[in-house]
Amino acid sequence: MSYQEIIETPKGLYIDGQWCDASDGATFSVTDPATGDVLADVASASVDDALAAVAAADAAGKAWAATPPRRRSDILRQAFALLVARAESFARLIVLESGKALAEARGEVAYAAEFLRWYAEEAVRIVGEVSTAPGGANRILVVRQPIGVAVFVTPWNFPAAMVTRKIGPALAAGCTVVLKPASETPLTALAMAALFEEAGVPAGVVNVVPSRQSGQVVGAMLHDPRVRKLSFTGSTGIGRVLLAQAAGNVVKCSMELGGNAPFIVFADADLDAAVAAAMVAKLRNGGESCTAANRFYVERPVAEEFSRRFAAAMAAVNVGPGLDDGVQLGPLINGAALDKVAQLVDEAVAQGATVLTGGRARAGRGYFYEPTLLAGVAPDARILREEIFGPVAPVCVFDTVDEAVALANDTEYGLVAFVHTRDLAKALAVSERIEAGMVGINRGVVSDPAAPFGGWKQSGVGREGGHDGLLEYLESKYICVAW
Template structure:
């Protein structure tokens, strides 16, 4: 591990000043359980704060409040909703440094990644502030000429939003912004590993002018039972979830009982294909972004690297050199390139995947071990010669491990890339645009980065195929996820 600048860098804000109670109807209140949930700094394994632990009754109170606030918010002029969302964007940008440090503190990600997340998260408010005034309907004449066909979009109603720990700001704003733009009210349940960001942003929304009851935020140690209770409340009409495919399947079963509309952004196992005619410099840069953004703890992270035989050795060597040069350390230290994983279980799981690959014949070019120190650290790792039967090829890695395999032909790599239950994103590098577009079209994924290691954009539809999810977030499509389409047959 490279040396760090300081053992425990100082923060530019006081953690004790952050809100930590439930946010319901514009007020902060303790959970009725009387219990608290500790928040751990993964960089040091120390407790940095605690947040309220909501009961099922607290959650249903939040649903009731959101339901009561719904009609007034739905009737609010689109321009006014737009201006409130725009103000949320402006406040996030004004406080970007503080928010980045907070994300890094409770999540562990490197400050540079955290700053990128804040900018990305804020942009959803700017984008959907513009979409709020563009929910245009349709009008046409029936083919028979008997009547006009009028189509309008109405807010779907109360939305339950369940977000993960890996992007505590962006995964919340990517759901809250379109919901509010459409005229919906929401109950957000963030991950208990990273709740402080969600509560800090709730305070910001209120300052921006979001009315009481429109956004409610609760944390709970009984996630399954609490979310289930909300999904079985008839006042709830929408579920938007980001997380693992395993949990997503369970929530879809729960949502079926009340026939809820569901947007599901689930797991990924992204292939990263490099043809031997690719610009190798660009491919290495793209690989570092696609693999090491957020330390690999991203559903869009490149997991399976398929490199054509002609450049396999050069690509593997250069990627290993770049990974080995990364400074591993405390997330909120400016010198850090790669922070810790989220918890001890993540380190154990990553270690098991690497050990399994090595037993099956893979070679470690760099890394391949956890660090013996306080915090949940695993060295950036490059494996070569990884066989198709290795668990690391089949499972979502969610860590700083690049697993490289070789291929010979275009047909072979398309088959290998699509041999997965997941279909979120694929990456393709080639100097031949026609080939790149041809291969991109054959990828069984909702998104493709063609000669790009980063595809996420609030203006683009984010989502996957197969068991990577349902629906899309971002773009104009994102606001439609929170709308009901109403058809009116009319004569005049």
């Protein structure tokens, strides 16, 4: 996809199966992080527009819930086929509005498509239960029914995958949805709306309302009694605000929030494999991922050698605009993100950290920051306490298993952790002690559409992916009956 081709992508609101302008005519600009150039102006939904989308979803709800599971499955399967067929076009669109490298964008589209395939299969596996009450007086019949209208708020870092990871299970369960995509990357979500329509999703079942008035728009929807489900992916701070708003109508919430993932390397680890995994865990999406490895804890006997190899690998990364040949790392999403990363690195260096490679922003257009490895980071450095959301890896040393576990758990977050060792018993024992919803053993990525994705502590509530992700959109109803 080129700048010219973006002219052909939808830029309006998608409500009740129709493309329309915002009711007040408002728009906002979407820019290319690699250049700062404007890609397109997109309609910016008002509160009235958002509530119109809720009304459309509510009106379509009963018919969609009553649609046979096989039919819902077939529609999701068709959406999967369409996304696979148009993978390159979607990947290039993702590059232009999010900045990620083309190879990464292709990977995201494949990942996004798999959620559609997985939930096409899950749609026909909504099962209930029947049992005899312990006292024998009646039967316990449990059925599972769609929860109702779901509101989705998705982030900019995975503009396709976060859409399908939410819409896939909702449609499979029989729910209708209103999607408010990130204002940095709305074009992918709008293109996805067109794809769902082509796949056969009825009018009103999927609605997409980009907006610069995110707080007002989402808040208004959460205060509408027709909304029964919220799924949000984003920062813990905003998640807390949305949870408070959702409490008013006791809206069921799935919250995939911030992370501060530890990456633990024991002395007996395969260092080549550990470095390869570290490159993926750190640099996937340029480090702009809630699952990105944020803190590297390496056992003292191998710390220097691991750091040397890791620094060499990071120094070899090709940085540039995502559509250029051979580029492995694109820009950060915007100037604010670039400034934050630079500030975290500068503060760590001021506290005594050593820059082994990188350590500065690239001059010129775009929001590029060099892959950076820091050694000797102070234990109280802010870079170890906050999500970096950039291509920076701080390395710290530990001496014992207990110390490694304590360091890993010394955070309010608990999304994912990574453990590297040749000793499987040690890896499993450490995994059980780590306070996180997911652990990768000798791997740099854990995400899989068939697995439950989610965190502990301040990293969120609920799960996405796997059968657990389907259950988030179903209510259990107990029917007491004797026969």
